[in-house]
Amino acid sequence: MLEVRGLVAGYRPGAPVLAGVDLELASGRVLAVMGRNGAGKSTLLKAITGLARREAGTVRLDGRGIENRPTEWIVRAGIGLVPQGRGVFPGLTVEENLRLGGLGHRRPLPPAALYTRFPVLAERRDRDAASLSGGEQRQLAIARALAGNPRFLLLDEPSEGIQPSLVEELGATLAALVAADGLGVLLVEQNLDLAARLADECLVLEDGRVVDRLPGPVLADEPARIERHLGL
Amino acid sequence: MPVDPVLLLDALAQALTLFLVASGLAVTFGLVGVINLAHGELLLAGAYTALAVERAGLGYWAGLALAPLVVGLLGFLLDLLVIRRLRERPLDTLLATWAAALVVRQTVVALFGPASHTIQPPIPGSVVLLGAPYPVHRLLVMGLALLVAALLAWLLFATRLGLMIRGAIADRTLAAVSGLAVRRLEALAFAFGAGLAGLAGAATAPLLSVDPQMGLGFLLPAFLAVLVAPGGGPAGTAIGAALVGGGESLVAAFASPVLAQLAVLAGAVVLLRRVAGRRAGRER
Numbered sequence: 001m002l003e004v005r006g007l008v009a010g011y012r013p014g015a016p017v018l019a020g021v022d023l024e025l026a027s028g029r030v031l032a033v034m035g036r037n038g039a040g041k042s043t044l045l046k047a048i049t050g051l052a053r054r055e056a057g058t059v060r061l062d063g064r065g066i067e068n069r070p071t072e073w074i075v076r077a078g079i080g081l082v083p084q085g086r087g088v089f090p091g092l093t094v095e096e097n098l099r100l101g102g103l104g105h106r107r108p109l110p111p112a113a114l115y116t117r118f119p120v121l122a123e124r125r126d127r128d129a130a131s132l133s134g135g136e137q138r139q140l141a142i143a144r145a146l147a148g149n150p151r152f153l154l155l156d157e158p159s160e161g162i163q164p165s166l167v168e169e170l171g172a173t174l175a176a177l178v179a180a181d182g183l184g185v186l187l188v189e190q191n192l193d194l195a196a197r198l199a200d201e202c203l204v205l206e207d208g209r210v211v212d213r214l215p216g217p218v219l220a221d222e223p224a225r226i227e228r229h230l231g232l
Numbered sequence: 233m234p235v236d237p238v239l240l241l242d243a244l245a246q247a248l249t250l251f252l253v254a255s256g257l258a259v260t261f262g263l264v265g266v267i268n269l270a271h272g273e274l275l276l277a278g279a280y281t282a283l284a285v286e287r288a289g290l291g292y293w294a295g296l297a298l299a300p301l302v303v304g305l306l307g308f309l310l311d312l313l314v315i316r317r318l319r320e321r322p323l324d325t326l327l328a329t330w331a332a333a334l335v336v337r338q339t340v341v342a343l344f345g346p347a348s349h350t351i352q353p354p355i356p357g358s359v360v361l362l363g364a365p366y367p368v369h370r371l372l373v374m375g376l377a378l379l380v381a382a383l384l385a386w387l388l389f390a391t392r393l394g395l396m397i398r399g400a401i402a403d404r405t406l407a408a409v410s411g412l413a414v415r416r417l418e419a420l421a422f423a424f425g426a427g428l429a430g431l432a433g434a435a436t437a438p439l440l441s442v443d444p445q446m447g448l449g450f451l452l453p454a455f456l457a458v459l460v461a462p463g464g465g466p467a468g469t470a471i472g473a474a475l476v477g478g479g480e481s482l483v484a485a486f487a488s489p490v491l492a493q494l495a496v497l498a499g500a501v502v503l504l505r506r507v508a509g510r511r512a513g514r515e516r
C-alpha cells in the first residue's frame with residue numbers, strides 16, 4: 001500500500017506547488033491522476049520519489065514512512081518512476097538501459113523477461129536508445145522502470161506524443177502487468193481513453209489540490225464529468 | 233620537406249602525456265560536470281608526492297604508486313568539502329576550485345619551498361629509436377598512458393561500475409530514478425579522476441622541473457583536449473589529446489611556438505562555446 005497524506009511540495013522554499021495532497025494506492029490497482037497543464041501532476045510523482053522539495057506531509061509504503069529518504073532508496077524500496085518525456089539514457093544501448101534499470105535492485109528483471117513484454121525492444125537491443133522512435137523510447141522508458149521489479153509504478157503521461165495504435169498496445173501491456181503481477185500504478189494521463197480503460201479510480205488535481213475523486217467507470221460512462229475539469 | 237621521425241615521436245609523446253593528464257579531467261568533468269580549476273594542482277600534488285617519497289629514500293616507483301592514492305584522497309576531500317556543496321552553482325565552483333588550487337600551491341611552497349626540484353628518472357638514459365636516441369622515461373610515460381587508456385576503456389565499457397558511471401553521465405536524475413546512488417558514484421569518480429591526475433604528475437615529474445607552478449601549464453591544454461574530444465569516453469579523450477597535444481607540438485616544430493600558442497588560444501574560444509552549450513544541454 002502506498003499512502004500519501006497532506007503532501008505539500010514544490011521547487012522553491014515557501015512556494016509549494018502541491019498544497020496538501022492525499023491518496024492511497026493498493027497493489028493491483030490503477031489510480032489515474034488527471035488535471036490541466038501545470039496542475040502539479042508531475043510534481044506529485046516527483047515529490048513521492050524524492051525529486052521535489054517536500055515541505056510537509058507523509059508518504060508511506062506499507063505503513064513505513066519514506067518521505068525523508070533519497071530517491072535511490074525510494075526506488076529500490078519498490079517504487080518505479082517513468083518520468084514525463086522520453087525517460088531513457090541516450091548514448092547507451094537498449095539493453096544497457098534495461099540492465100541499468102535493474103542494477104541497484106535486489107530482485108531485478110533480466111532484459112530477456114522484459115523483451116517478452118516489449119518485443120520491439122528485443123529487435124533493437126544493441127541500438128543507441130536515442131536512435132529509437134518516440135514510441136519505442138516510451139516503451140523502453142517503461143521497461144527500464146520495470147527492470148527494477150517495482151511493486152508500484154508511477155507513470156507520467158505515457159501516451160503523450162505517441163500514435164493511437166501504440167497507445168492501445170501500451171494499454172494492453174499495462175493492463176496485463178496489473179492483472180498478472182499485481183503491480184499498483186499511479187497513472188498521470190491526459191488521454192481520457194487510456195485512463196478510462198485502466199483506472200479503478202481517478203483523482204482530479206487543480207492548483208496542487210485534489211478537487212474531485214471519481215470511480216473509474218465514470219470516466220467511460222460519463223466523460224462529461226471529467227472533461228469539465230480538464231476544460232475540454 | 234622530409235618529416236623527421238623523431239618529431240612525430242615527440243608529437244606522439246606529447247599527445248600521450250596530455251592524454252594521461254586529461255583522462256582524470258575527462259572523468260571529473262564528464263561525470264561530475266565540474267570545471268575543476270584545481271586539476272593542475274592535483275597533478276602538482278602527484279609530482280610532489282613522488283618527490284617526498286623519493287626524499288624519504290623509498291625510490292621513484294613507490295612514489296609513482298603512492299601518488300594516485302594520496303591525490304585520490306585529496307580529490308575525495310576536495311569534493312566532500314567544496315565541490316559538492318556548490319552543486320548547480322558553476323561560477324562559485326570555478327572560484328572555489330581556483331581557491332583550492334591556491335591553497336594546494338601555497339602548501340607546496342610552505343613544505344618544499346618556491347624553488348624547482350628535479351626527480352631523476354628511474355631508468356636514466358636513452359634508447360635508439362627510429363635512428364635517434366630517445367629518453368627511456370618518455371617511453372615509459374607513453375606506455376603508462378596507453379595502460380591507463382586500456383584500464384579506463386575496460387572500466388567504463390566492461391564493468392557494472394562503468395555502466396553506472398555512463399548512466400549517471402547520460403542523465404543524472406534518471407540514474408537516481410533507476411536506483412543508483414548518484415552522489416556516491418560522483419564522489420568515487422571524482423576521487424578516481426584526481427588519482428589519475430596524481431599518477432600523471434608523478435609519471436611526468438622526471439621529465440619536467442618540479443616547481444609550484446607546474447600545474448598551471450597543463451590546465452588549459454588538458455581542458456581543451458577534453459572539450460574537443462568527440463564523445464566522453466577514453467577514446468574521445470585520446471583523440472582530443474592527439475589533436476591538442478600532437479597538434480601543438482607539430483605546429484610548434486613546423487611553424488613557430490607562437491603560432492602553436494595561438495592555435496591553443498583559438499581552441500580556448502571553442503572551449504568556452506562548448507562549455508556554454510553543454511551547460512545549456514544539461515539544464516534542458
Ligand SMILES: Nc1ncnc2c1ncn2[C@@H]1O[C@H](COP(=O)(O)OP(=O)(O)OP(=O)(O)O)[C@@H](O)[C@H]1O
Pocket residue numbers: 011017035036037038039040041042043044084
Ligand atoms: N523544475 C521546476 N522548477 C520550478 N518550477 C517547476 C518545475 N517543474 C514544474 N514547476 C512548476 O510547478 C507547477 C506544476 O508543474 P507540473 O510539472 O507538476 O505540472 P503538470 O500537471 O505535470 O503539467 P503538464 O500537464 O504540463 O505536464 C507549474 O507551475 C510549473 O511551472
Ligand SMILES: [Mg+2]
Pocket residue numbers: 041042043084156
Ligand atoms: Mg507533467
